[in-house]
């Protein structure tokens with residue numbers, strides 16, 4: 171079936187996980203072993219435009235200013251194929267995706283990229299999905315992308331099937347004026363993808379212990395977000411970040427993401443906290459640190475972070491909106 175040229179643009183925030191997604195029960199469907207909880211990042215966005223056009227010979231994928239091939243293109247084309255199957259079309263597409271933040275900053279670009287791509291592609295294909303359906307679709311592109319679909323704070327319920335694994339809003343963006351200061355200590359591209367990390371996670375002897383302990387921590391983080399309890403959230407955040415890396419370090423083969431600079435920032439945060447500055451760290455699968463604090467302390471923390479010799483950049487984020495359509499630029 172041929173159709174006229176159809177175009178849509180969507181914007182999505184990336185997100186930072188308070189409770190991490192690490193390990194897939196079903197890697198094809200990206201059904202995780204555990205629920206996770208996150209906050210959308212207001213200053214870390216992807217803008218994606220999808221144009222379905224029969225005049226195109228093949229799919230074209232542009233990320234930043236460059237047309238990409240290889241694995242990056244295949245991953246986007248596989249996602250377009252999912253949307254084409256849903257819309258019952260075969261039309262090739264041009265995808266142009268641009269991040270507001272540089273790669274290698276420790277901000278998950280796949281989360282914002284696949285949330286924005288899911289909405290732009292389905293809208294361009296003439297489909298209207300519910301938030302739940304969109305979250306399920308985004309999850310197939312990148313697990314953490316399902317959490318970027320709802321606004322503010324999101325809770326990804328692991329589920330047991332494609333239709334039951336999606337994120338819902340835990341609280342809207344204006345519920346809590348939290349800040350995530352992304353502390354960039356390295357801009358090197360990571361050598362190990364999160365997909366590899368997910369597949370190795372169950373080889374750690376601590377993996378199943380973590381799963382057994384998680385329901386308590388999930389309930390604690392959920393309550394801490396709802397009650398705006400930074401101390402409880404912060405303690406859970408730090409334990410969770412350390413456990414992610416404990417599992418990575420004890421996977422077979424082990425995955426080393428941390429560097430001396432990561433530990434320097436963590437030690438500084440602990441010292442500042444002892445001095446009365448309430449801030450807590452979390453980490454993703456990389457060396458950069460995310461500092462979670464409340465607004466009144468954000469400027470002081472930012473100044474102190476910027477004075478550390480290992481810190482290259484600090485990117486401040488508030489709780490961000492959900493994925494949405496915008497006018498095509």
Ligand code: DP6
Pocket residue numbers: 186187189190191192200206278280281311312313314315364365368454455
């Ligand atoms: C450590 O969502 O990047 O950031 O599904 O393979 O794209 P894929 O993995 P991805 O994994 C995120 C891992 C994490 C923790 C988290 O965001 O929950």
